[in-house]
Amino acid sequence: MRSRLKAADAGYTPERAFEQLQRIQHHRVRLNGGEPVAGVSTISTEQSEVLHALGIGKPAAPEQLALL
Secondary structure (H helix, E strand, C coil): CHHHHHHCCCCCCHHHHHHHHCCCCEEEECCCCCCCEEEEECCCHHHHHHHHHHCCCCCCCCCEECCC
């Protein structure tokens, strides 16, 4: 991780990058007995930069959910 961040000149330490990435959540909710809806929390600009620097695509889910 350290070498990929350095090669991308991302300006993140591995600790800071991990801190950002661990905030990404997969959600699955069911409202009023309906079908479950699944999605990924909204990816912030900083999280997107970290993923790009590491050469990792954004998490794939049917939709992004803004729950808060």
